[in-house]
Amino acid sequence: MSDRPARTEEEVLDAIERRRRRPVRKLLDDRITLSHGAGGKASRTLVEALFLAELRNPLLEALGDSAVFQASSNGAAGPRLAFSTDSSVVKPLFFPGGNIGELAVNGTVNDIAMSGARPLVLSAGFILEEGFPVADLQRVVASMAAAARVAGVAVVTGDTKVVERGKADGMYINTAGIGVMERDLDLSPAAVRAGDRVLVSGTIGDHGTAVMIARGDLELEVDLESDTAPLAEITAVLLDAVGDDVRCLRDPTRGGLATVLAELALETELSIMIDEPSLPIAPAVHGACEILGLYPLYIANEGKLAAIVAPEAAETALAALRSHPLGRDAAIVAEVREEPPGLVLLRTGIGGSRVVDMLAGDPLPRIC
């Protein structure tokens, strides 16, 4: 038995945690794989070791859903603005509950809303495949217009490119947007404290599961719609109710709620304990995920927010979210703790516990 390693379990675990918390400096892969777009560990490595390394500046360094900065002109301070962008490559383009157009508008609107800003204007860039039916394009753009109206934004500039048949899978859309900070808020992970509660505005995993099933590869029939929706209004309702007690907002898209919380735990050096039975999960999503071996915590949402709120404001925040039609199923799902730092844990229904980390692989490519 002399070949047994000398390390104790505790030492092995400590070493893993140290590695996890080290900034990622090197991209080990030679080529881009689908994992790099999945929103999990590989995405984070690509962003930190390549994009951030090359493009580094103080605003980008925050790696938030949007960049918040003070506009100024001729030395006079202007408003604080939030700026963000989002690309949609979803397959199929049309799915139950929405299409690529709504997704493109809501994606950027929601990224801006998570900074606490009111979204004002958007740009739209279209990459179209030769041969794409104009009637489909018309439907997509009409959906964009409708989504923009609901979100209270205007698409004020745009760009169109056409690529050869066989490229771009019909169409890709990029949007960028600007919002204005009308509240004196600085929502950021730095504000998160032990004791804070984590709320989600509704059922998790709806979008990713709906798109996956809409692809029809699975011969699974489930009555389920994407949750794509603009979050600007429900965010305003929440901030009106408990603005000063909201520490941080996140939009759990790719990688799902698990990834967002895992990132927060790493950034804040705090722990987050999720209570599994409290997680709102639609029965159809629960069922489909059981069959497919997926976990709703990791599946993309396109119309849900996660709010980290001071403990004394948690119930008021919950009531505020539930007062909005998009927040009917809102719930308090987790608590921030001191220990173990940097790690998300989950208390399971049977009373056990486990770690919730970012995913290494890609469960569902091309869902947004």
Next chain:
Amino acid sequence: MSMRFVDEYRSGEVAKRLAAEIEELAEPGRHYKVMEVCGGHTHSIYQHGVEDLLPPEVELVHGPGCPVCVIPMGRQDDAIAIAERPEVIFTTFGDMMRVPASNGSLLDAKSRGADVRMVYSPLDALKIARDNPDRQVVFFAIGFETTTPSTAITLLRARAEGIRNFSLFANHVTIIPAIRAILDSPDLRLDGFIGPGHVATVIGTRPFRFIARDWQRPVVVSGFEPLDVLQGVHMVLSQLRDGRYEIENQYSRVVRDAGNPAAMKAIGETMELRTTFEWRGLGFISQSALKLRPEFADWDAEVLYEVPGVRVADPKACQCGEVLKGVIKPWECKVFGTACTPEHPIGTCMVSSEGACAAYYNYGRHAGRRRREEAPVPA
């Protein structure tokens, strides 16, 4: 779709009751090593934190029943060689895409241009063949008796429909020889087994009888929900307390003692035993795997395509074999969590969601510490 039937097997109250009874069954001072043979159990145990409910006397040892984990590197190289042929659409279960071979994984081959597609079932692969008549569609068939019937049925359907641009790269293995190899191994003393519920659905409970008869060890064929596993442990400990060595069926809502004769017939019609087959970490085990019968040569990728077919040694640092045999815990492997992580796995046990290393890394990492951190659940 109602999932109430799943939630019934995840009740916190029942779990607590079972846990208390298990604690009573465990003789103080005695150490119980119970092996869960199947990777599905390993995954469920970590996913639901089942170990948290067991007394310190009871240790769960993870077994070899992880289909992805046992495929040796040489076969993965062969798979990639087939996948890289320009005429081929190579279809595979998702987990196999990330398994490292001599020169990267199938996912890497895909990024180099190979047409590799993830499917959930071999029938999906057959559909791709139907939809792409000018391409050759190959399905990477892996798994124990659980997945073998669906491969067999797909093959029969391909023949019945006359689909000629479809073939199978067969790597199906059988669980009994692997259990024998573990019982024969001098490194490990086990007290009992949680038997593989899904495999038993197909082969029944009788093939496990030799474990009780020849080795005097209890076997409880169990389901995959956390309460199934807890009840399985409960039944193993009850047998040990009574000095009984029997094959019991905890999963009787699904498993029949005679198994599924129709599924066995489909396997027998299409496949036959290989003389020997290499298992990752366990080496060559005689009569432990299946290949297509000669009359299905037209659908046999091993016949249709030239592959390297070379035995490739596992990376030196990799201790997957010892993990698969339950000889070491995942964290005892020298490269666990350092050179070998889910992002950059060296061994298969770190890739598959049913692999003990991935399950421990992704879910169980806090295991050693959580007992002293028993704080209340958030409001």
